[in-house]
Amino acid sequence: MKAVVKTEEAFGAELLDVDIPVIGPRDVLVKVKAAAICGSDIYIYNWTPYAHGRIKPPLIFGHEMSGEVIETGEHVTSIKKGDIVAVETHISCGSCHQCQTGARHLCRNVAIFGVDTDGAFAEYARVPEVCCWKLSKGTSYDLGAILEPLGVAVHGIMADDVNGKSVAVFGCGPIGLFAIGAAAAFGAAKTFALEVVPERLAMARQLAPDAILINPKEQDPLTTIMEATDGLGVNVAIELSGNVEAAGQALKVLGHSGRVSLVGVPTGPIELNAYKDIIRKEAKILGVWGRLMWQTWWQVQNLLSMGKFDPLSVVTHRFPLADYAQAIELATKHEAGKILLYP
């Protein structure tokens, strides 16, 4: 089959002919119908520090995907041939403390599909049964391929409730855009969208005509948000940019008793002015990782059923798998929305 393979510890990747994966007794073989490019795929391709040490070539990367099950391992019970599935990327052991106490996504023995194992940028993928989410009838493959990052946004937003609250979303990349849509649908009272790239700010405007947009390069977030909230600050902030300064700002714009969900992986250490920004106003910082298995997926399904926003509107480009290099280079510029690949 054709597959995009990271062959060396260096920039780039190659489209190669490789063997179709052999599945184990608890795996299924999925014919990949659509895959999406995630930030970590960009890191792997560009061989950024994140990739060093973590990635062991050769590797078929890519982990956001949907497809059709064409074969099942002999111990598989919950999935059958012909099922249409999306993939949860956390391959959890099921037996550790985390797995036994509602935190399978934090499994002590976790492997990440498409990072620690061969993944989605290929014609076929081996997917462990425990990572399969069956798509409800009528879900398109495109939608299936973006449920995983949509889940990140939903988990970040719903790490605590948002109904009737003001919400500031830091970073309007694909997950930020999902977060803006999810916050509004889930009943947030007022939404602020912060982003330095004008193209992405324009996408936020499209998606959420009522949101207050802020370009921190042009406008001081603190001043704008305090004015718009009668000096109270927001109830909720969600940090998706991975920018160290943004994380600091997210705390500053937070009102008393507010919470920030830290989702974006920061590029370096965050400096906290703990007295003023956390202690004195009793702010809460919630670390958010991946998706709850499977509460978040059910929340995503509920969100979709509400019909209040269309996550596919965040998809701006579609490429055949063979054009992976062009697609990833476009993604690297941080101006596009979500980009899909089709094997």
Place this chain on the structure above:
Amino acid sequence: MKAVVKTEEAFGAELLDVDIPVIGPRDVLVKVKAAAICGSDIYIYNWTPYAHGRIKPPLIFGHEMSGEVIETGEHVTSIKKGDIVAVETHISCGSCHQCQTGARHLCRNVAIFGVDTDGAFAEYARVPEVCCWKLSKGTSYDLGAILEPLGVAVHGIMADDVNGKSVAVFGCGPIGLFAIGAAAAFGAAKTFALEVVPERLAMARQLAPDAILINPKEQDPLTTIMEATDGLGVNVAIELSGNVEAAGQALKVLGHSGRVSLVGVPTGPIELNAYKDIIRKEAKILGVWGRLMWQTWWQVQNLLSMGKFDPLSVVTHRFPLADYAQAIELATKHEAGKILLYP
């Protein structure tokens, strides 16, 4: 001044000329601009069992109101002449365990404005400073007069979160209609509205075109709701009818780990099939009373700021105060929406 006075322990009330109230050092005098009729006003007027023992004539009843402050007691610090206020009906002591631990609406020494003290169906009312909610600029007196019952709905809905959840509202009187609007605005995924009076069901249809309407006289709520939720049942039910059977149904339609807010005062004891309807599915029953002081009022303000539903659309009739008898008799029929009186 003119005032509607319950003069005897019997059906009815009289419009009398009485003295303008004398205020104490921690009270304000409010010129009543609009008042609304509540279920308990109906009970007081009709002298139902609820009123026996509780109500001590002579009493000016009515407690849902807005108006302008025209005089302030000498110890009053937070309210001044000219302020436009709505009235919270719980006159709390501020010193008991409840008042000190976030439950002032459950104050051990509480008195209810318009029930235990003279109230709103008059040209002027004495209002304790602790019961004043200043209206933000531009709020109409009509809207001010219905914030208190709107708060009941909001407190019931928000006794736990609703974002992304399915919600069944039992009873589509004014508070039920408010609850339907609030649930949708606060991000509920799917709403069911249950009511036996066709006129009120029609109002629910108007307010919430997407809601699934159920007339329990014509349709089995359990069957309808289970079919519409893939057999899971709803996440949230809110009981506003005070009907004993409805309370039982609210539990039956609840899915595993669901919660019901009991708000409507039942006409008699509720019979619980605890094993099947509570224990076996780990349901939660939350008693809900009045409004949190003042979290609920702030939530109401946030709700209004969202502009997703107009609570004034629930007002169906307006009368001069002198027509109180006609107004209350209309309210007694349970076919109207909210009814306002103007002194």
Place this chain on the structure above:
Amino acid sequence: MKAVVKTEEAFGAELLDVDIPVIGPRDVLVKVKAAAICGSDIYIYNWTPYAHGRIKPPLIFGHEMSGEVIETGEHVTSIKKGDIVAVETHISCGSCHQCQTGARHLCRNVAIFGVDTDGAFAEYARVPEVCCWKLSKGTSYDLGAILEPLGVAVHGIMADDVNGKSVAVFGCGPIGLFAIGAAAAFGAAKTFALEVVPERLAMARQLAPDAILINPKEQDPLTTIMEATDGLGVNVAIELSGNVEAAGQALKVLGHSGRVSLVGVPTGPIELNAYKDIIRKEAKILGVWGRLMWQTWWQVQNLLSMGKFDPLSVVTHRFPLADYAQAIELATKHEAGKILLYP
């Protein structure tokens, strides 16, 4: 092997020679080392209404047990020969909404070990892998056999927090005694123990010298508890007796914003005075079933590690399996503590 078999839809059971169970690919075979008698075993033996329809003879009943794994099915990965295990009785499917959202004990397709399948009152038992809880080193078989009912008490107590709160435990059978010990260890400030059987009240006294004991036949619980709490009532009640009146009392003794965990399966419908006992004081009723899988088991392990109370002190009698009839008849009298059987 020897096994206690319910052979007919009638009173009693027989000790028979039967085949050692054949295990499936996801089961293990356990040599039973200790088993405990639960209330439902009493119902099955005595053929009470609970058993009718539910139990399909022939059935080896009994479900509270510990033992040694002597064989594992071919797909079993987390358990190996020689492991010492206790048994969680809920055989959950792993795929339904409940299983996917943190409520495996409420699984839609659940079967109960020893009720819907052959169980523990035998020399060997077939146990699904998903029901095995590995015992930490040094745990005795006796302790292992009572972890399941201890978990019921812990789940009931910890359905919400108890630290620094007053707690009333209704019913001092084995689970009630466990609850008294767990509440104290987990930091409850004051404990009330209610029970009508003097022998069990004496056991509560032994276990918790500081607890306030109440025999509702001799003393009015409401009066006693209100006096001991300055008229506030308790923060937490836990209903374990299954007595309909006790459930009503549990709500009456509850203070404002308090919660009751309903655990005991009531013998009939509970009559709620919802206005006074739930709504007006904003009480919460939490249905509690079984144990969270596996949060409760971890909490049990933490509880044991604290060394503040010894659950084995609740065991009052031990019999060889062959004396099952004598043991169950003793248990039926409701005067003993926990009773163990040894195959």
Place this chain on the structure above:
Amino acid sequence: MKAVVKTEEAFGAELLDVDIPVIGPRDVLVKVKAAAICGSDIYIYNWTPYAHGRIKPPLIFGHEMSGEVIETGEHVTSIKKGDIVAVETHISCGSCHQCQTGARHLCRNVAIFGVDTDGAFAEYARVPEVCCWKLSKGTSYDLGAILEPLGVAVHGIMADDVNGKSVAVFGCGPIGLFAIGAAAAFGAAKTFALEVVPERLAMARQLAPDAILINPKEQDPLTTIMEATDGLGVNVAIELSGNVEAAGQALKVLGHSGRVSLVGVPTGPIELNAYKDIIRKEAKILGVWGRLMWQTWWQVQNLLSMGKFDPLSVVTHRFPLADYAQAIELATKHEAGKILLYP
């Protein structure tokens, strides 16, 4: 009267004869019976950066105190002459968003007793009615004087539940010692106490024989805690030292889904490795300030009623007020426990 007065923007303070305070209509005059030295008193005396700008001499400082009410303002209703009171230091306005939503201790218009107003290191003190906590009968003045810092510890510990959880307390000054005692009483399963001053570590040993003590200068906290928790880390950490490194360690020793209460005011910015220490394990950071008014005071009262630890054991020194300089200099060395002053 005699009073310790900060007369200049410089090191030190003077014992002066000053006028007895004149009280306003909502104040009471309290004869100070016992006062305790807080960390901020040390800062004020030593004129550290914290004091610059914040403190406006002349000021009678000190804020932890108990005493007898000897006069009440004319509008005071809840306190009367002869009442024995402790003082909550947050003088809240009662009308802002914070005060109206359960966060009076975060009042937007707050003044701090003994920091922004004259305080406790004097024979008499003017105390606003809203800051009075009536002591229950039999409470000693010494105990009354330390309820405020005890409340800080309780609020930090109880910012979320601790029952059955492992808890690491960073810093064994007086509040740290209180936290160790409170955590154990409220049902923590395992306690770690971290402190670099051997004298204070010895006090922790005295107070909590079961706690695991760690001197970070001699032992790596991470290694020790991970070994003692089977590699899971603790569920709860509470940072009371104000040491920047300790705050970082508190996050490192936290297990998945754990929470840290930040209470101690850090001496500088905290550097967060957000990916590893917060996001990847979904840790929670809770800012904690002062005490909830009045939930925390009630929790303190419950804690005292349990009799599981004696907060007075943390008091190591007692001085007449005239020896304030000696007392504060002793406190500055950070080797003593709590120090009391008697006017």
